[in-house]
Amino acid sequence: MADVARLAGVSVTTVSHVINGTRPASxxxxxxxxxxxxxxxxxxxxxxxxLARGGTQSLGLAISGLSNPYFSxxxxxxxxxxSRAGHTLLLGDTREDPEQELRIVRALxxxxxxxxxxxxxxxxxxxxxxxxxxxxxxxxxxDRFVDADFDQVGSDNEQPTARLVEHLIDRGHRRIGMAIxxxxxxxxxxxxxxxxxxxxxxxxxxxxxxxxxxxxxRDRARAAMDALLDLDDPPTAMVSGNNFMTIGVLRAFADRxxxxxxxxxxxxxxxxxxxxxxxxxxxxxxxxxAELGERAVALLLSRLEDPERPPRRERLEATFVHRDSCGCTxxxxxxxxxxxxxxxxxxxx
Amino acid sequence: MADVARLAGVSVTTVSHVINGTRPASxxxxxxxxxxxxxxxxxxxxxxxxLARGGTQSLGLAISGLSNPYFSxxxxxxxxxxSRAGHTLLLGDTREDPEQELRIVRALxxxxxxxxxxxxxxxxxxxxxxxxxxxxxxxxxxDRFVDADFDQVGSDNEQPTARLVEHLIDRGHRRIGMAIxxxxxxxxxxxxxxxxxxxxxxxxxxxxxxxxxxxxxRDRARAAMDALLDLDDPPTAMVSGNNFMTIGVLRAFADRxxxxxxxxxxxxxxxxxxxxxxxxxxxxxxxxxAELGERAVALLLSRLEDPERPPRRERLEATFVHRDSCGCTxxxxxxxxxxxxxxxxxxxx
DNA sequence: CGCTTGCGCGCAAGCGCTTGCGATGCCTTC
DNA sequence: GAAGGCATCGCAAGCGCTTGCGCGCAAGCG
Numbered sequence: 128m129a130d131v132a133r134l135a136g137v138s139v140t141t142v143s144h145v146i147n148g149t150r151p152a153s154x155x156x157x158x159x160x161x162x163x164x165x166x167x168x169x170x171x172x173x174x175x176x177x178l179a180r181g182g183t184q185s186l187g188l189a190i191s192g193l194s195n196p197y198f199s200x201x202x203x204x205x206x207x208x209x210s211r212a213g214h215t216l217l218l219g220d221t222r223e224d225p226e227q228e229l230r231i232v233r234a235l236x237x238x239x240x241x242x243x244x245x246x247x248x249x250x251x252x253x254x255x256x257x258x259x260x261x262x263x264x265x266x267x268x269x270d271r272f273v274d275a276d277f278d279q280v281g282s283d284n285e286q287p288t289a290r291l292v293e294h295l296i297d298r299g300h301r302r303i304g305m306a307i308x309x310x311x312x313x314x315x316x317x318x319x320x321x322x323x324x325x326x327x328x329x330x331x332x333x334x335x336x337x338x339x340x341x342x343x344x345r346d347r348a349r350a351a352m353d354a355l356l357d358l359d360d361p362p363t364a365m366v367s368g369n370n371f372m373t374i375g376v377l378r379a380f381a382d383r384x385x386x387x388x389x390x391x392x393x394x395x396x397x398x399x400x401x402x403x404x405x406x407x408x409x410x411x412x413x414x415x416x417a418e419l420g421e422r423a424v425a426l427l428l429s430r431l432e433d434p435e436r437p438p439r440r441e442r443l444e445a446t447f448v449h450r451d452s453c454g455c456t457x458x459x460x461x462x463x464x465x466x467x468x469x470x471x472x473x474x475x476x
Numbered sequence: 477m478a479d480v481a482r483l484a485g486v487s488v489t490t491v492s493h494v495i496n497g498t499r500p501a502s503x504x505x506x507x508x509x510x511x512x513x514x515x516x517x518x519x520x521x522x523x524x525x526x527l528a529r530g531g532t533q534s535l536g537l538a539i540s541g542l543s544n545p546y547f548s549x550x551x552x553x554x555x556x557x558x559s560r561a562g563h564t565l566l567l568g569d570t571r572e573d574p575e576q577e578l579r580i581v582r583a584l585x586x587x588x589x590x591x592x593x594x595x596x597x598x599x600x601x602x603x604x605x606x607x608x609x610x611x612x613x614x615x616x617x618x619d620r621f622v623d624a625d626f627d628q629v630g631s632d633n634e635q636p637t638a639r640l641v642e643h644l645i646d647r648g649h650r651r652i653g654m655a656i657x658x659x660x661x662x663x664x665x666x667x668x669x670x671x672x673x674x675x676x677x678x679x680x681x682x683x684x685x686x687x688x689x690x691x692x693x694r695d696r697a698r699a700a701m702d703a704l705l706d707l708d709d710p711p712t713a714m715v716s717g718n719n720f721m722t723i724g725v726l727r728a729f730a731d732r733x734x735x736x737x738x739x740x741x742x743x744x745x746x747x748x749x750x751x752x753x754x755x756x757x758x759x760x761x762x763x764x765x766a767e768l769g770e771r772a773v774a775l776l777l778s779r780l781e782d783p784e785r786p787p788r789r790e791r792l793e794a795t796f797v798h799r800d801s802c803g804c805t806x807x808x809x810x811x812x813x814x815x816x817x818x819x820x821x822x823x824x825x
Numbered sequence: 826c827g828c829t830t831g832c833g834c835g836c837a838a839g840c841g842c843t844t845g846c847g848a849t850g851c852c853t854t855c
Numbered sequence: 856g857a858a859g860g861c862a863t864c865g866c867a868a869g870c871g872c873t874t875g876c877g878c879g880c881a882a883g884c885g
Contacts, residue, residue, distance in 0.1 A: 128841065128842070137865085138864070138865045138866080139841085139843095140843085140844080141863085144844090144864090147843085149843085150863090150864090151862075152863070152864080153864090170582075171841090172842070174523050174587065174840090174842090175842040175870090176842055176843075178524055178527055178841080178870045179843040180844095180870085181870070185587070194551075194552040196545060199545070199548035202542050203541075203569070206567060210569070215568070217566055217567070219555070219565070220555050220556065231559075234564055237521065237522045238522045238564060239521060239523050261517055262517070262519060374750055377750070377753040377754075381753060401723055401726070401748070404727065405726075405755060406754060487836080488835090488872075489834075489836080489874080490834060492874085493874090496873085498873085498874080499834090500832080500833075501833070521871050522872095523870090523871080523872090524871035525872055526872090527840045527841065527871080527872070528839080528872045528874085529872080529874095
């Protein structure tokens with residue numbers, strides 16, 4: 128910037144002001160400065176600016192499993208919203224590990240992000256969250272809810288899962304298993320609660336033996352599913368707690384040559400983009416990923432504007448998408464479907 | 477940091493040195509400083525450090541389609557490698573738009589990233605790349621190759637695609653169409669070249685009418701595929717140029733109730749994680765996504781160490797994964813398969 | 826008992842930018 | 856013709872950290 132000032136024959140003050148439009152300048156000097164900028168190939172140093180101004184125009188994003196299609200859709204939406212608001216994203220992967228999460232959050236905070244978007248791990252309450260709170264960093268929690276005073280966004284889990292299970296019950300299933308993600312995450316807990324709720328409503332009673340603990344790892348889910356199938360009284364239908372679990376469960380089925388829905392019914396939380404193109408066409412709950420990302424950013428921006436505003440929680444509605452993996456297709460009448468927004472799917476809110 | 481210094485009764489100089497271990501200090505003062513840091517809840521300001529030192533320990537990543545599973549796997553690998561090397565990632569989505577790409581690259585550069593990872597758009601040579609070059613920013617290009625003096629990493633495209641097509645030819649197909657991505661990207665061009673090569677080798681001749689221009693958008697691919705199917709002499713088999721194209725093509729098939737592989741054979745570039753679990757099980761070329769990300773970071777780090785080193789290009793081998801969508805299953809002997817690394821797939825290098 | 830060594834530290838000058846105060850010169854206004 | 860107003864700009868003090876110099880002091884030396 129000093130170069131520019133020299134070339135334009137003005138002070139750095141003036142250069143700074145014409146760059147930022149923070150103070151009027153004569154047309155003449157404006158032009159000279161602009162030209163000097165052009166000729167020197169001047170590249171502003173955002174760091175120095177941030178240091179001087181306090182505020183980096185950047186947001187931290189700490190999340191687990193970038194390669195998880197659900198999250199990557201959310202990330203994509205977040206990137207879009209952040210970028211539209213003139214913010215840059217700093218990215219970190221928590222790997223679902225509270226220590227790693229703290230490291231990431233620390234690193235991002237030390238880089239002076241203006242705010243933080245975090246999909247908290249199961250141990251966040253003991254590590255990352257206290258840190259964020261003590262440092263007074265504007266934060267919004269994503270996907271998983273936590274019992275703490277933070278802004279939070281996520282989908283509704285309990286009722287949609289219950290709906291999934293009830294659908295299986297309606298189809299006559301009595302032994303319904305569930306493959307679940309990481310214990311301690313609200314997403315997991317709430318979905319399990321929905322599962323139990325539906326069983327209860329259906330007068331079925333909850334059998335802990337029918338829970339396949341997948342810990343959100345495909346291979347663990349596969350192994351756990353395998354164990355379920357070895358039961359004396361194995362399930363005739365499964366509900367999967369998230370897309371990783373779905374993959375694991377299906378692998379376990381494939382291992383034994385079980386076919387969906389003929390040998391085994393399956394419904395799942397989390398949709399896949401291609402899900403209506405391949406068989407079995409999965410009956411799922413679809414989360415509003417784009418909206419989720421956008422709301423999260425919106426919440427964060429609003430908090431940046433008013434740090435004192437009381438924390439807000441937003442539950443977004445998830446959609447029931449009726450396809451074939453539940454075993455309904457053609458053979459028996461599909462239950463209460465209300466709309467068909469997608470071309471090949473039956474979709475209901 | 478001033479607070480810490482005061483509380484410890486030393487100068488900021490000393491605080492800085494004990495934090496960074498840049499100068500020996502007496503055990504006593506070390507302890508006092510550390511304790512003061514603890515008690516003040518001091519959080520180092522990376523920005524100020526970067527400003528003083530020059531060097532931010534952060535890398536820029538500009539890529540398109542975060543929600544593309546191929547890219548999100550690469551991103552995941554990059555994040556891992558970068559994080560292991562002590563770097564933070566700044567993320568931007570180019571949306572395949574050269575102007576947007578330049579904006580992103582600029583924003584990242586102005587944030588003083590130490591180096592840049594870029595999946596160049598088709599117009600990069602006119603915008604982003606000259607900028608990067610003129611600013612002397614260490615850069616490695618990703619996925620797509622470009623005719624310029626940059627470090628570059630990507631998969632082999634031509635031969636693998638040819639292999640895909642030859643496979644169809646071996647199965648007796650004579651009208652083989654291809655759905656292709658964005659023109660001007662080396663990935664697209666090279667894959668088309670592989671397609672033509674195979675046709676030629678098979679004595680089939682290239683018919684431009686059989687190219688479905690999908691521009692890497694699912695809906696365009698679907699429409700283009702639709703047009704192909706309306707031909708007087710429609711293809712009996714398709715090869716898809718990337719995973720978006722695959723989705724589009726399959727949608728077009730679904731629209732008409734065409735079944736793969738019975739009514740239509742399909743082979744594709746890009747694997748999906750779940751591809752062996754759903755029908756049709758796609759026969760594909762799988763790119764080494766993790767390796768790609770890691771090599772890219774490795775290249776960038778090595779360039780940071782030695783900025784003068786001549787640019788390097790790395791072609792990574794893609795894998796032929798033989799499944800059912802080509803129409804081979806059981807009915808006819810599968811051609812030259814050499815290994816079966818995956819449990820349910822036939823995989824060949 | 827002076828003098829060198831070496832150890833432990835602090836001073837202060839930046840890094841590149843922003844911004845509160847003025848300073849300067851010219852044009853109006855009584 | 857002096858005073859006030861307005862439009863244009865520059866000075867210099869930071870923002871929080873790093874780092875080349877150099878100072879003081881105790882130990883070691885002849």
